[in-house]
Amino acid sequence: MQIAILLYDRFTALDAIGPYEVLSRLPGAELSFVAAEPGPITTDTRILTIAVERSLEDVPSPDVLLIPGGPGEDVLRADRVLDWVRKAHETSTWTTSVCTGSLVLARAGVLDGKRATSHWLALDRLRELGAEPVEGERIVEDGKNVTAAGVSAGIDMALHLAGRIAGEEVAQTIQLYIEYDPQPPFDAGSPAKAPADLVARTRAASRFALAR
């Protein structure tokens, strides 16, 4: 089973690494990071650089396609990238995203009229791109599309996918191995739960590249 995670300049690391940590442990999984231009790919913070060896053409028809989010998603407009997404989607079993990765799927047209999610700051943008955003859901499955909310939601999505692909017991074994029994010290992880003034300030100060 081929799993392709698309990396690009200024992606958000945890969007990709959370799902990688889960999905790479699926029996029979062959997980690859791919990029339009293989080589060093640097994250949004500019602190972390990942060496990507495979190009889009090296993995033309993955069983699972995953697009992480990050401020750099806005530049993923090259026809070559969007064509690859469309082609991969034609034969994929699952077409998935984390955070603003769903904006790339939407831009490629694969979320037209589909229920989907994204980072909470990007739901309006997702609607403008033709999807039907769902508020307050951490994982949205519509047909073979599975989209996750912001950044850390990719871990939950990957466990959900692991269960759908390999069964509950395999997914639980991976969960136990990565000791995913989350106990956040605060309860501010969604706009519905965080203090209202903090949500307002985060919205105002958003460093997300939501400009067109």
Add this chain to the structure above:
Amino acid sequence: MQIAILLYDRFTALDAIGPYEVLSRLPGAELSFVAAEPGPITTDTRILTIAVERSLEDVPSPDVLLIPGGPGEDVLRADRVLDWVRKAHETSTWTTSVCTGSLVLARAGVLDGKRATSHWLALDRLRELGAEPVEGERIVEDGKNVTAAGVSAGIDMALHLAGRIAGEEVAQTIQLYIEYDPQPPFDAGSPAKAPADLVARTRAASRFALAR
């Protein structure tokens, strides 16, 4: 504020990237990945390679020292690495670990007689190395040592640290930004919660490098 995350061959990616995603967003943080030999460092799955630019000597006295876990921790026995850990610990504000990273701290002697945790499969080993393992706690703080349970626990620990370093509001803002409102699809993330047969089989099949 300097934050150093020690990488090494066969570390587990999420152990490092979870905390990185939180701590790199602290105001004034200067987060570096460091390695005994800078260059490409490959994770336990052999799929993911991170380019590390800084050596141990480049960051001799970080304010926060963080050691992720992974099967490769067992080879972190070089005097040069353990000396660096000991020296860094002398002047650090926080000396921290995720998963079996605590075994490295213990081997360096900085957890002697201290309450600490590790991956649930490594608690016995932690005791043998002189620490006082605490079962069933996801984050253990003892003096300036903060140790986290397996792999994904580093996210919780980093938010806890963020709160201690910069206050609750900053930590909550980061939590909201990375949308850390975990909703695992299964409840099998600790040996106390997973089905007993699954825990037994995972223990038996453990790929952790716990051999001496």
